[in-house]
Amino acid sequence: xxxxxxxxxxxxxxxxxxxxxxxLDERAVGFTDREAADLDLDDISDCDVFVTFxxxxxxxxxxxxxxxxxxxxxxxxxxxxxxxTENVFHSAPGVERLPHRDALIEALHARVAALA
Numbered sequence: 277x278x279x280x281x282x283x284x285x286x287x288x289x290x291x292x293x294x295x296x297x298x299x300l301d302e303r304a305v306g307f308t309d310r311e312a313a314d315l316d317l318d319d320i321s322d323c324d325v326f327v328t329f330x331x332x333x334x335x336x337x338x339x340x341x342x343x344x345x346x347x348x349x350x351x352x353x354x355x356x357x358x359x360x361t362e363n364v365f366h367s368a369p370g371v372e373r374l375p376h377r378d379a380l381i382e383a384l385h386a387r388v389a390a391l392a
Contacts, residue, residue, distance in 0.1 A: 281329075284377060291381055296323055316340070320348050325387065327380065330359030330366075345371075354387070356380055 278300060285295045296319040299312065307315065320326060326348035328341050345365060348355050355371045358380050366373055374380050 287377075288381070288384075291385070293384060296320075316344060317347060320344060320353070321351065323348070323353060325384070326353045326355045328355070328357055330357060330362050332359070356383060 281297070282300050285297060285300055288295050298315050298319055326345070328345050328348075342363070342365075345355065345357075349365065349368050349370060352370065355368075357366045357371060357373045358377060359373075359375075361367070361373055365371070372383065374383060
């Protein structure tokens with residue numbers, strides 16, 4: 277999934293958005309679990325908006341994105357879930373579910389325009 281998200285990060289950057297997701301960078305590979313967790317939590321703490329993507333299939337996943345979502349909600353960040361609803365926290369205050377990536381880009385542009 278890393279390569280898929282790297283491509284989408286490039287698309288977001290091309291749209292003019294800053295993306296804090298150091299886990300996508302090759303230099304992050306090989307960190308200890310603690311270092312990887314610290315890296316992720318630092319990135320989330322530095323965000324204005326948090327975005328998470330649901331899984332299309334129920335293949336292996338670490339569950340880390342669920343922890344990250346809870347952390348973002350706890351910080352009071354505006355949060356976008358892209359994909360289907362997987363759990364009740366996708367309906368929490370401040371969380372908006374979007375059906376696909378194009379809808380996310382539209383929502384991000386609308387948010388920027390509203391804040392201008």
